[in-house]
Amino acid sequence: MTDIRKLSIEIYKKVSNDYVQTTPKKLKLIDVYLFYVALTGVIQLLYAIRVGSFPFNSFLSGFISTIGSFVLTVSLRMHLNPKNAEKERVPYRPERAIADWLFCNIIFHFTLFSFLG
Amino acid sequence: SASGNNVLVLLDNTAMQQSYSLFFNQLKDRGYKLNFFSAEDPSLTLTEYGEYLYDHLIIFAPTVEEFGGLVDVPSILDFIDEGHNVLLAGDSTVSDLSREIASECGIEFDDEGTYVLDHFHSGQSDVADHTTVSISTSEDTMLQEPVITGSKRQSDRKPVLFKGIAHTIKEGNGLNIAILRGYDTTYSSNPYEPIKATSTSIMGSNTILVSALQARNNARVVVSGSIQMFSDRYFTSSSDNEYLTAEISKWCFKERGILRAHNLTHHRIGETEPPQMYRVRDEITYSVVIEEFDGKQWVPFQSQNVQLEFTMLDPYVRTFLKPSTRGLYTATFTVPDVYGVYSFKVNYHQIGYSTLSLKTIQSVRPFRHDEYERFIKTANPYYTSCISMLVGVFVLFVFLLFTK
Numbered sequence: 001m002t003d004i005r006k007l008s009i010e011i012y013k014k015v016s017n018d019y020v021q022t023t024p025k026k027l028k029l030i031d032v033y034l035f036y037v038a039l040t041g042v043i044q045l046l047y048a049i050r051v052g053s054f055p056f057n058s059f060l061s062g063f064i065s066t067i068g069s070f071v072l073t074v075s076l077r078m079h080l081n082p083k084n085a086e087k088e089r090v091p092y093r094p095e096r097a098i099a100d101w102l103f104c105n106i107i108f109h110f111t112l113f114s115f116l117g
Numbered sequence: 118s119a120s121g122n123n124v125l126v127l128l129d130n131t132a133m134q135q136s137y138s139l140f141f142n143q144l145k146d147r148g149y150k151l152n153f154f155s156a157e158d159p160s161l162t163l164t165e166y167g168e169y170l171y172d173h174l175i176i177f178a179p180t181v182e183e184f185g186g187l188v189d190v191p192s193i194l195d196f197i198d199e200g201h202n203v204l205l206a207g208d209s210t211v212s213d214l215s216r217e218i219a220s221e222c223g224i225e226f227d228d229e230g231t232y233v234l235d236h237f238h239s240g241q242s243d244v245a246d247h248t249t250v251s252i253s254t255s256e257d258t259m260l261q262e263p264v265i266t267g268s269k270r271q272s273d274r275k276p277v278l279f280k281g282i283a284h285t286i287k288e289g290n291g292l293n294i295a296i297l298r299g300y301d302t303t304y305s306s307n308p309y310e311p312i313k314a315t316s317t318s319i320m321g322s323n324t325i326l327v328s329a330l331q332a333r334n335n336a337r338v339v340v341s342g343s344i345q346m347f348s349d350r351y352f353t354s355s356s357d358n359e360y361l362t363a364e365i366s367k368w369c370f371k372e373r374g375i376l377r378a379h380n381l382t383h384h385r386i387g388e389t390e391p392p393q394m395y396r397v398r399d400e401i402t403y404s405v406v407i408e409e410f411d412g413k414q415w416v417p418f419q420s421q422n423v424q425l426e427f428t429m430l431d432p433y434v435r436t437f438l439k440p441s442t443r444g445l446y447t448a449t450f451t452v453p454d455v456y457g458v459y460s461f462k463v464n465y466h467q468i469g470y471s472t473l474s475l476k477t478i479q480s481v482r483p484f485r486h487d488e489y490e491r492f493i494k495t496a497n498p499y500y501t502s503c504i505s506m507l508v509g510v511f512v513l514f515v516f517l518l519f520t521k
Contacts, residue, residue: 029513036509037506037509040505040506041502044499044502047498052495054495055495055496058493058496058500062498062499062502062503065502065503065506065507066502080517098517102510102514109506109507112503116499116500116503
């Protein structure tokens with residue numbers, strides 16, 4: 001029992017240390033943003049469960065805004081990781097990635113705002 | 118009177134003009150033009166060239182078997198159907214003619230030869246004949262509606278003398294009103310024949326002495342079983358006959374208890390004209406001026422129980438109309454949530470008053486698409502989440518540009 005506990009604590013410590021030391025600053029920034037987006041989504045879901053999803057279109061719009069932003073930002077993070085570019089043998093183009101991400105977000109939120117009511 | 122002053126008086130014989138002079142004189146004093154005819158006069162007619170010559174009819178001819186001229190039961194019933202009023206007096210010897218007229222008005226006289234008898238309330242203390250009955254004007258024998266029976270206090274009134282035949286009416290049908298009825302000790306029977314088990318079928322409080330019909334077109338028919346109730350002899354014996362017959366004739370000839378309504382308006386609060394259609398949940402007010410005829414002119418009517426219904430198959434709203442001193446009745450309410458074609462209905466039925474029936478049709482539409490609330494309060498978290506996502510995107514973009 002104690003072995004498993006010790007092992008899991010060791011694994012957790014190693015993963016978190018590696019993460020803190022090896023990930024670049026940019027990716028850490030995106031990770032914080034992702035956590036914020038996920039938190040907003042969870043809060044909205046809890047609110048809709050508690051109070052009811054009365055203007056259902058508004059609920060969908062708000063919830064999907066968090067999900068969509070999460071997905072788009074995750075793909076941005078994958079594009080901005082240089083190690084991925086090496087592995088896939090694809091040229092590393094961070095500016096193109098950021099521009100794509102911004103454009104997609106704008107169209108996405110445009111649609112959502114019209115559905116928001 | 119509110120409906121004209123020409124009266125046709127049909128008499129058994131013209132000598133009755135003298136024996137009933139006090140009654141006729143007080144009618145003349147009130148402005149009526151009395152036309153006396155013997156009931157069998159061959160020149161009698163109610164109409165000329167399709168128009169009625171008279172507004173009211175007094176039939177003091179209980180023994181006449183057939184009216185003369187062009188007057189007969191169908192023409193008298195048409196007269197009533199056109200909204201005119203009739204005062205009919207009967208007697209113990211009332212003929213089939215008067216019976217037929219009364220029967221069409223829901224009034225059934227007792228058999229010929231019967232009298233209203235009451236051994237405990239005789240009107241003649243010196244004679245053993247108890248066919249003259251003295252009826253007090255308290256609430257167990259007289260209808261307590263000042264519109265019909267006058268506003269004199271009961272303590273100032275003397276008993277009413279009555280000698281004649283009883284009749285029955287179907288009470289509770291809403292149109293027949295019993296004005297004077299007998300005591301529990303009153304009954305109707307032939308006093309000159311021995312009493313049998315079948316002698317009397319009308320007794321007690323069901324013995325109606327004077328009753329009235331207010332038809333649905335507001336025509337008024339008053340039937341009294343005793344023509345002598347109107348006679349000078351009874352007026353001058355210490356009795357209330359003069360006052361009561363005057364008051365009943367005032368009601369019968371439409372000097373009292375007549376209502377009319379005008380200036381019916383309805384609109385939204387804050388506006389003066391109604392729109393073509395109201396919208397659900399509008400606040401609207403309805404107002405109408407109701408007046409009453411007091412014998413000479415129209416005065417504002419005061420009552421606390423006039424109701425307004427806002428109806429579409431079922432009444433969705435039913436409120437009281439609040440009176441003001443000038444007779445203006447108003448009500449304010451909110452249009453219900455259901456849309457459709459509604460009608461404002463005022464149906465006022467009160468004993469002794471003419472019926473008031475007002476109906477106005479009005480449509481109610483649902484909300485237009487731009488009349489709903491623009492932002493819904495419960496959706497605020499969703500609004501903020503969407504906006505914050507977009508803001509976060511731009512903030513992250515700026516940060517990404519400026520970090521290595």
